[in-house]
Amino acid sequence: MTELMIPLDSDSARPLYQQVYEYIRKEIADGKISFGEKLPSTRLLAKHLFLSRSTVEAAYEQLLAEGYIEAKERRGYFASDISKLYLEGAGQEERKNQIVLRTEEKENYKVVFSPEGSEMDYFPYGVWRKISKELLSGDNPGLFLPGEAAGEEALREAVCRYLHHARGVNASPEQIVVGAGNEYLLILLAQVLGEKKKVAMENPTYLKAYYTFSHMHYEICPIGMDGGGMLLEEVERENPDIVYTMPSHQFPMGVVMPMKRRLELLHWALAGRERYIIEDDHDSEFRYRGKPIPSLQGSDRKGSVIYIGTFSKSISPSLRVSYMVLPEGLLERYHRNCGFYASTVPKEQQLKLTAFFSQGHFERYLNRMRGIYKGKHDYLLGILRKEPWVHKIYGDNAGMHLLVEVDSALSQEEIVNRAKENGVFVYTLEEYQIPGSVLKAKKTTLLLGYGGLKEKQMQCGVEILREIVR
Numbered sequence: 001m002t003e004l005m006i007p008l009d010s011d012s013a014r015p016l017y018q019q020v021y022e023y024i025r026k027e028i029a030d031g032k033i034s035f036g037e038k039l040p041s042t043r044l045l046a047k048h049l050f051l052s053r054s055t056v057e058a059a060y061e062q063l064l065a066e067g068y069i070e071a072k073e074r075r076g077y078f079a080s081d082i083s084k085l086y087l088e089g090a091g092q093e094e095r096k097n098q099i100v101l102r103t104e105e106k107e108n109y110k111v112v113f114s115p116e117g118s119e120m121d122y123f124p125y126g127v128w129r130k131i132s133k134e135l136l137s138g139d140n141p142g143l144f145l146p147g148e149a150a151g152e153e154a155l156r157e158a159v160c161r162y163l164h165h166a167r168g169v170n171a172s173p174e175q176i177v178v179g180a181g182n183e184y185l186l187i188l189l190a191q192v193l194g195e196k197k198k199v200a201m202e203n204p205t206y207l208k209a210y211y212t213f214s215h216m217h218y219e220i221c222p223i224g225m226d227g228g229g230m231l232l233e234e235v236e237r238e239n240p241d242i243v244y245t246m247p248s249h250q251f252p253m254g255v256v257m258p259m260k261r262r263l264e265l266l267h268w269a270l271a272g273r274e275r276y277i278i279e280d281d282h283d284s285e286f287r288y289r290g291k292p293i294p295s296l297q298g299s300d301r302k303g304s305v306i307y308i309g310t311f312s313k314s315i316s317p318s319l320r321v322s323y324m325v326l327p328e329g330l331l332e333r334y335h336r337n338c339g340f341y342a343s344t345v346p347k348e349q350q351l352k353l354t355a356f357f358s359q360g361h362f363e364r365y366l367n368r369m370r371g372i373y374k375g376k377h378d379y380l381l382g383i384l385r386k387e388p389w390v391h392k393i394y395g396d397n398a399g400m401h402l403l404v405e406v407d408s409a410l411s412q413e414e415i416v417n418r419a420k421e422n423g424v425f426v427y428t429l430e431e432y433q434i435p436g437s438v439l440k441a442k443k444t445t446l447l448l449g450y451g452g453l454k455e456k457q458m459q460c461g462v463e464i465l466r467e468i469v470r
Contacts, residue, residue, distance in 0.1 A: 001033075001037060001038055001040055001165060001363070002040050002044055002363045002364075003040055003044070003045070003048045003165065003292070003363075004023070004024070004027075004040060004045060004048070004122075004165055004167055004366055005024070005164075005165060005166060005167060005168035005292060005298070006019070006020055006023045006024075006049060007168070007292075007294060008020075008049065008051075011119075013338065014062050015140065016051060016055050016077050017062075018044075018059070019058060019364050020049075020051075020055065020059035020156065021058075021059040021062045021063060021467065022414070024039070024063060024068070024069075024241065025063060025066070025240045026061065026461055028068050028069070028079050028082060029068075029082065031110055031162060032161075033079045033295045035080065035081045035082075036078055036079060036080060036081075037078065037079045037081055037229055038075075038078050039060075039069060039076065039077040039078065040078070040405050041076055042056040042057050042060060043384075045465075047242035047334060048292060049292070050290075050291050052449050053175070053244040053312065054411070055084065055260065057375065060077060060314070062133075063078075065287060067082065068080055068082060069164045070383045077118065077332060081362075087093070089155060095435040099392040108423075109420070109424060109425045110423035110424065110460060110464075111423065111424045111425070111457045111458075111461035111464070112271035112414055112422070112424075112425040112446040112452070112453075112462055113130055113177045113364075113426050113427065113446070113447070113449050113450070113453070113461060114399075114425070114449045114451075114452060115251075115319070115399075115401035115427060115429070115447050115449035115451075116400075116449065116451075117318050117401060117449050117450070117451040117452025117453065118312075118313060118316070118399065118400075118451050118452055119372055119373070119401050119451060120358035122318065122365075122369065123365070123373060124361060124365055127356070127361050128352070128356070129361075129394070130367070131352050131355045131356060131358055132188075132352060133356075135219065135352060136238065136348075137352055139302050141236060143347060143348060143351070144347075145347075146342065146347075147342075147343050147347040148340060148343065149338070149339055149340070149343055150176065150177045150178060150339075150351060151176065151179075151323075151343055151345065152179025152343075152347065152350045152351065152354065153173060154180075154349045154354045154358075155312050155351075155353055155357075156174075156176040156178060156356045157173045158174040158325075158353075158354055158357035158358060159178070159357075160172065160173045160175075160176055160216055162357065162362070163307075163309070163323075163325070165296075166285070167281065167284065167294065167295045167297075167298070167309075168294030168295050168297075168298035169295050169297050169298055169325060171257060171297075171307075171325045173182040174331065175323070175325050175326050175327070175328060175331065176321050176323055176325055176326075177291070177324045177326060177334070177341070178321065178322070178324065178343065178345055178350065179318045179321075179323075179324065180322070180324055180344035180345050180347065181310070181312075181320050181322050182208070182280065182308055182322045182345055183209070183212045184211070184218075184325040184348055185308055185322055185323075186209060186212045186218065186278075186308075187212060187404065188324070188334075188338050188341070189259075189278070189306065190213070190218070190326075190333050191337050191338055192326070192333050192338060193241075193242065193276065193277065193330075195217065196217070196218075196219075196237075197218050197219070197240075197241045197242055198216050198218065198220075198221065198236075198238070198240040198241050198242070199213050199219070199220050199221070199240055199241070199242045199243075199244055200221050200223050200230070200235050200240040200243045200244070201213075201220055201222060201223060201244045201245075201434060202222075202223055202225055202230045202241070202244075202245060202246065202250055202253075202437070203223060203224060203225065203433055203434045203437050204224075204252055204253065204429060204430075204433045204434070204439065205244075205251070205432060205433075206246070206251050206280065206282065206432075207431075207432055207434075209244060210434055210435075211278065213244070218242075219240040220253075221240060221435065222347065222433075222434040222437040223235055225237070225250070225253060225255060225399070227255065228255070228257060228258050229247060229250060229255050229257035229258075229261060230243075230255075230257075231247070232265060234267065234313070235254055235268060235413050236268065238274075238369055240273075240276070241274065241275060241276070242275070242276050242320070243265065243268075243275075243276075243277045243278070244255070244278045244280065245265070245267070245277060245278070245279060245296075245414075246279075246280045246284075246292045247262055247265075247279060247280055247296045248284040248296075248400050249282055249283060249293075249398045250282070251282055251283070251399070251432075252395070252401070252403065252429060252432045252447055253394075253395055253400075253403070254394060254395025254396075254398060254399060254403065255395075256293060257296075259299075260399070262299060263299065264454060265277060265296070265305060265398055266296070266299060266300060266302075269302075269304035269305075270302055270304060274391070275303045275304065276304055276305070276306055276327075277300075277304055277306065278298045278305075278306045278308060279297055279306065279307045280309075280395075280434045280437075281295060281309040282399075283313045283314075283398075283399045283400060284309075284372060285313065285314045285366060286313070286369075286372070286373050286374075286398060286399055286400060287327065287397065287398040288370075288373075288374045288377055288378075288397050288398060289397040289398075290397065295307060297325060298332070300327075302327070303327030303329045304322065304327065305327065306325065306326060306327065306330070307324065307325035308322065308323070308324050308325075309322065309323055310322040310323070311353070313451075314362075314366055315353075315356075315362070315365070315367070316347050319349070319353070320337075321343070321345055321349070321350075321353060325398065333447065344444065347437055349351075351434035355399065371450060373400060373450075376450045376451070376453065376455075376458075377396065377397075377400075377402075377450065378404060379455050379458060380403065380448065380458050381396055382464065383458065383459060383462050384404060386400065387462065387465075387466060387469055388407075388465060388470070389406060389407050389408060389469045390404055390405070390406070391405040391406060391443055392404075392443075393399070393405075399456055400449055400450060400451035401447050401448060401450065401451075402447075402448050402450070403429065403445055403446070403448075404445065404446045404447075404448055405407065405443045405444070405445050405446060406443060406445070406446060406469055407443070407469075408446075408470070410443065410468070410469060411444070412428055412430065415444055415446075415465075415468060415469055416427045418426060418468045419464065419465060419468055422464045422468065423427040423464070424461050424464045425444065425466065426446050426447075426448065426465070427447040428445065428446055428447065429445035429446070429447060429448070430445075430470065431447075432447075446465075448461075
């Protein structure tokens, strides 16, 4: 474990070290941090939470003194066996019982500023080969038998643990459904929630989700946005059954929904019967500035939030493994309506991914890629800030793309077409608006994705754009 999602209140009368201590103590007591599990080092946790190292050290010292953790020389801190020390963990047993997007060929372009691009040069191919070889090296008849409909239990347990520690998601493995892509999970969800639903979506939005809902014959209402995300007065006016939102890093705008509005959204869900919020935690793993932002689901106490995420950005786009966390109140309906479907993720791939998690490779790879993508982010941001044609940059400090307002006499179509003629493929904000809606952008706004680009490609692309728009 290299990080913990610890909610800290800087305005509280309790010292920050005590808040860290109390959180970890309760996690160990509840069994959410298992006996023998390694805790983040004081340096990494302090960096993750934007605290001084001495603050984290004080918390760890108190945990050591009370027997909740133990220190092993040159290895770090580990959770202790507290079965004889404390009985708070009794609650754990109770829980157990309980696009059409553009598909034009882009290989012939010198630079493709795709917001979906990923860097695969640093993937641990040797580790993946070793895991594959070990999985297939012995006689394992179970590998070729049908798997669990919701995903293999070991993988769901690993995902559950990761989401709790990294995103503050509160769930049991029984609430997790694994599937091949977010769109497949949304199709399943539509069969759980029923027909003739009305969905409110941020505009602009992730269009694959829009088209999925549209094909399920859901009524879709576009909701305007400001600097804090979707406008709740418009949600109230539309009176939908479902709100689809990306509160931690909205795509494509990059907006982070503040806590006040998140709580207001949860209050909206509670105020009506059968209202649900679908939280798409889009590329939330990649944040380069500011404190970590917990999930909306972690603040939900009434089972109103359906959480969806994917490993397409954090591991590999071709992996096609996504996960959905259903509220407990929807589990019986899921098993009745969808429990007979076979899993769309091959069992072999699920077991490989489970080993990738359990052996610690995922966290190491994710931490490395955060540094790689931050370097790309900082480089592109740096060269764009020097460009006279760049009016405004926003959506930065997270994700894998920047939004750039352009100062130019050329129309949006002219910029895009001239860029393509010169070997540069760019995307515009308008492409992500809900069909039939109108955006209020006064200037052409480009989405410049950098995840799959090298620095030389970024420099080349920006230079070509400079020649085009000036």
